[in-house]
Amino acid sequence: MAKLSLPKMKLSIVGRAIQTFDKNSAIIVSIVWGAAIVLSIMGSMGISSAMHAREQLAAAEASTPLTPRITQQQLPEPAVKAITDKLAKRYGNVLQINVAPGTGLVTITAKDAGAFSTWLTAVTYLDIIRPDVAWKIEKFCVGAKCGDSLMSASFSALAVAFEVPAVGG
Numbered sequence: 001m002a003k004l005s006l007p008k009m010k011l012s013i014v015g016r017a018i019q020t021f022d023k024n025s026a027i028i029v030s031i032v033w034g035a036a037i038v039l040s041i042m043g044s045m046g047i048s049s050a051m052h053a054r055e056q057l058a059a060a061e062a063s064t065p066l067t068p069r070i071t072q073q074q075l076p077e078p079a080v081k082a083i084t085d086k087l088a089k090r091y092g093n094v095l096q097i098n099v100a101p102g103t104g105l106v107t108i109t110a111k112d113a114g115a116f117s118t119w120l121t122a123v124t125y126l127d128i129i130r131p132d133v134a135w136k137i138e139k140f141c142v143g144a145k146c147g148d149s150l151m152s153a154s155f156s157a158l159a160v161a162f163e164v165p166a167v168g169g
Helices: 013-020 023-063 077-091 113-128
Strands: 069-074 096-099 106-110 133-142 151-163
Touching: 077 096, 077 106, 077 113, 077 151, 106 113, 113 133, 113 151
Parallel strands: none
Antiparallel strands: 069 151, 096 106, 106 151, 133 151
16 A cells, blocks of 8 residues: 655644644643633623713713702892882882891881781882892891881892803713
C-alpha cells in the first residue's frame, strides 16, 4: 500500500500556533474565552438595565408636576396707601382707616356697634381688593376690650409672587 502524503504547505502563524498547542493549553484558552464571553454577556445586561433605569427616571421626571415657588415680600408703603385710599373712599364716612408710617400696618376701626356689618365688609374688601397681596392679621378685636373702639383689625400687607420653574430645570 502506498503511503499517501500530503504536500507540505507553509502554515500561517495561527496554524503553527494551533499545532503547537497541547491539551492543557487548549483547556486554558477555552476557559479564558468562556470567561470573556460570560463577562461580555454580563456587561451587556448591565448596560441594558442601566438604560432601562434611565428611561424610568426620564418618565418619572416627565410626570412630576412643575410647582411654582411662592415668594412674599413686604408691600411698599405707597402701594399700601393706594389700597387704603380706595377703602377710605368707600367706607371712610363710617370707619376709621389708618396706615402706620414706616410699618405699613393697616388698621380699620369702628366705634359704633351699628357699623359692624360695614366694618366686616371693609375687612373682607381689603382681602379681595388686590389678588396679589396677602394680608397677615396682626390684631383682630371685637367688643368692649378693644380699647377706645368697639371693632379693630390691623393687617400687614405682603406682596405675593409666583415663580414658575423652567421645564427641565
